[in-house]
Amino acid sequence: AQRVTQPEKLLSVFKGAPVELKCNYSYSGSPELFWYVQYSRQRLQLLLRHISRESIKGFTADLNKGETSFHLKKPFAQEEDSAMYYCALKYTDKLIFGTGTRLQVFP
Amino acid sequence: KAGVTQTPRYLIKTRGQQVTLSCSPISGHRSVSWYQQTPGQGLQFLFEYFSETQRNKGNFPGRFSGRQFSNSRSEMNVSTLELGDSALYLCASSLVGGDYGYTFGSGTRLTVV
Numbered sequence: 001a002q003r004v005t006q007p008e009k010l011l012s013v014f015k016g017a018p019v020e021l022k023c024n025y026s027y028s029g030s031p032e033l034f035w036y037v038q039y040s041r042q043r044l045q046l047l048l049r050h051i052s053r054e055s056i057k058g059f060t061a062d063l064n065k066g067e068t069s070f071h072l073k074k075p076f077a078q079e080e081d082s083a084m085y086y087c088a089l090k091y092t093d094k095l096i097f098g099t100g101t102r103l104q105v106f107p
Numbered sequence: 108k109a110g111v112t113q114t115p116r117y118l119i120k121t122r123g124q125q126v127t128l129s130c131s132p133i134s135g136h137r138s139v140s141w142y143q144q145t146p147g148q149g150l151q152f153l154f155e156y157f158s159e160t161q162r163n164k165g166n167f168p169g170r171f172s173g174r175q176f177s178n179s180r181s182e183m184n185v186s187t188l189e190l191g192d193s194a195l196y197l198c199a200s201s202l203v204g205g206d207y208g209y210t211f212g213s214g215t216r217l218t219v220v
Binding site: 045096 | 142211
């Protein structure tokens with residue numbers, strides 16, 4: 001069955017520290033993966049799509065098919081990065097979300 | 108360019124009642140999906156509509172239904188409300204297939220008392 005796993009509920013770092021939010025997926029086909037972010041009191045926003053291989057707000061994510069992972073990384077965290085992050089797998093025109101990781105960046 | 112608009116923002120209903128939520132997608136987006144977000148279950152897919160046809164349905168009871176109109180606007184209906192239906196209901200729109208991602212609305216917060 002298709003599944004997305006985000007093992008960490010909460011990740012706390014200090015400003016300027018590197019960040020890695022983990023995401024593993026279970027899918028036998030060629031995956032289409034996304035990272036969404038939800039800032040406090042704001043709507044869910046698309047952060048990254050793996051097919052575009054872009055960097056948004058300093059975040060990058062690389063698809064590793066061998067490890068079935070799509071970890072989100074940022075070399076230097078900022079306080080404004082504090083939010084809830086969701087990894088999602090697109091499957092038959094629907095998104096399967098992980099349970100999310102709350103990132104807290106302390107000053 | 109207007110985003111995805113959901114109305115109403117908040118609803119309080121009594122057990123046993125029914126409720127209808129509305130979603131207006133981004134202009135040009137023909138696919139509309141609905142998700143339920145709760146603290147316990149996270150984000151769960153309800154259903155997806157494209158060109159007025161339901162293409163996909165999640166694992167929810169038949170009390171949850173939806174439809175899409177010719178202008179791509181969508182509604183979802185929940186009948187015989189239960190306390191467990193209290194949640195944030197999110198609508199997302201996309202171009203065909205969602206290859207460029209889905210744009211979400213702010214949601215409708217439903218509270219069942």
